[in-house]
Amino acid sequence: MAHLRPLSMLCRSQLPRTVFRSRGAIRHHASIAESRPSIRVSSNIPRSANLNPLQQSVSKSLPYVKCVVRARIPTTAGGEMFLHLYENSMDKKEHLAIVFGNTIRSKSLDQQMDSESEMDRMIRGAYKGTLYPGRHTSHMLEDTILGDSLPPLYEDDESAPLVRIHSECYTGETAWSARCDCGEQLDEAANLMSNSEKGGIIIYLRQEGRGIGLAEKLKAYNLQDLGSDTVEANLLLNHPADARNYDVATAMLADLGQKDIRLLTNNPDKVRAIEGPNHEIVVQERVPMVPLAWKTHGGIKSVEVERYLKTKVDKMSHMLTTPIMNHLKL
Numbered sequence: 001m002a003h004l005r006p007l008s009m010l011c012r013s014q015l016p017r018t019v020f021r022s023r024g025a026i027r028h029h030a031s032i033a034e035s036r037p038s039i040r041v042s043s044n045i046p047r048s049a050n051l052n053p054l055q056q057s058v059s060k061s062l063p064y065v066k067c068v069v070r071a072r073i074p075t076t077a078g079g080e081m082f083l084h085l086y087e088n089s090m091d092k093k094e095h096l097a098i099v100f101g102n103t104i105r106s107k108s109l110d111q112q113m114d115s116e117s118e119m120d121r122m123i124r125g126a127y128k129g130t131l132y133p134g135r136h137t138s139h140m141l142e143d144t145i146l147g148d149s150l151p152p153l154y155e156d157d158e159s160a161p162l163v164r165i166h167s168e169c170y171t172g173e174t175a176w177s178a179r180c181d182c183g184e185q186l187d188e189a190a191n192l193m194s195n196s197e198k199g200g201i202i203i204y205l206r207q208e209g210r211g212i213g214l215a216e217k218l219k220a221y222n223l224q225d226l227g228s229d230t231v232e233a234n235l236l237l238n239h240p241a242d243a244r245n246y247d248v249a250t251a252m253l254a255d256l257g258q259k260d261i262r263l264l265t266n267n268p269d270k271v272r273a274i275e276g277p278n279h280e281i282v283v284q285e286r287v288p289m290v291p292l293a294w295k296t297h298g299g300i301k302s303v304e305v306e307r308y309l310k311t312k313v314d315k316m317s318h319m320l321t322t323p324i325m326n327h328l329k330l
């Protein structure tokens, strides 16, 4: 099973920029970037009527979010990212922000807490620079000495950072499922952000099964094997086609100091919903996520994943086209 291990990510500084490996495929970063046109968007993208009714009725304000801990994670691909764990006022779930690059910081994490020691701050990740044995202060003075406060050098200062709003998928990310391309999308987002000078953010939402949970998603899989598509299966189980809500993600992005973003997605509902009730976030560009199997010899190939993608296009208005689909008898 070694070739199926999830998440292969690269660090821009430590690995060659042109070639990387992900879920069994060797790909060329430059050519992928070229074949991935960005699309200017506005909030006028039509809603597809798939979202949770709660999400459709636009909320008036964002939920409270707080980053409670942040830690550096060296990745199996040789790079590193900073994992931010959030609590929020909407649910009891531990939503995550996977941050690439060291210039993006959480406002709530950096806040000074009452009677907090410097050691407390470092333990919860509210430090700048790098932790090392014997370090005894978290604050800016030391970072200045270390050069951490120098402005970052960007290749393209105009562009907003890449952002992916990802919903949990145990089957696709951990259990090697070829019913969907969720794991591949997570890897792809991480690869692109690792190779971007500006870094990026994956907001990892604990909304398993488009918000219906793992147990219900597994029932939906059985209904799919009995002939339903992914939308019909949800409806037969008395769930909306998509039960997700993105308010927490919007609030997390705002906490991470973001306003203008480039969003990696094909989902029109996500583009509209992530902007928040008061346009807290502006999606400057939508960057398409084209399945690898449609572009290269790699990627996930199965009848199930093609059906899954076709249903997204046909019934959920996903902005994804391929000549392959027209020829599939699904």
Ligand SMILES: Nc1nc2c(ncn2[C@@H]2O[C@H](COP(=O)(O)OP(=O)(O)OP(=O)(O)O)[C@@H](O)[C@H]2O)c(=O)[nH]1
Pocket (backbone or CB within 6 Å): 165, 166, 167, 168, 169, 170, 179, 180, 182, 185, 207, 208, 209, 210, 211, 212, 217, 220, 221, 230, 234, 264, 265, 266, 267, 270, 289, 312, 318
């Ligand atoms: N209910 C249900 N959920 C599924 C199924 N297959 C995958 N999922 C869930 O769908 C979600 C994946 O959505 P995302 O990766 O955010 O993608 P998306 O909203 O479809 O759009 P993109 O941003 O374009 O990828 C995860 O929560 C998966 O667990 C399925 O057959 N039924």
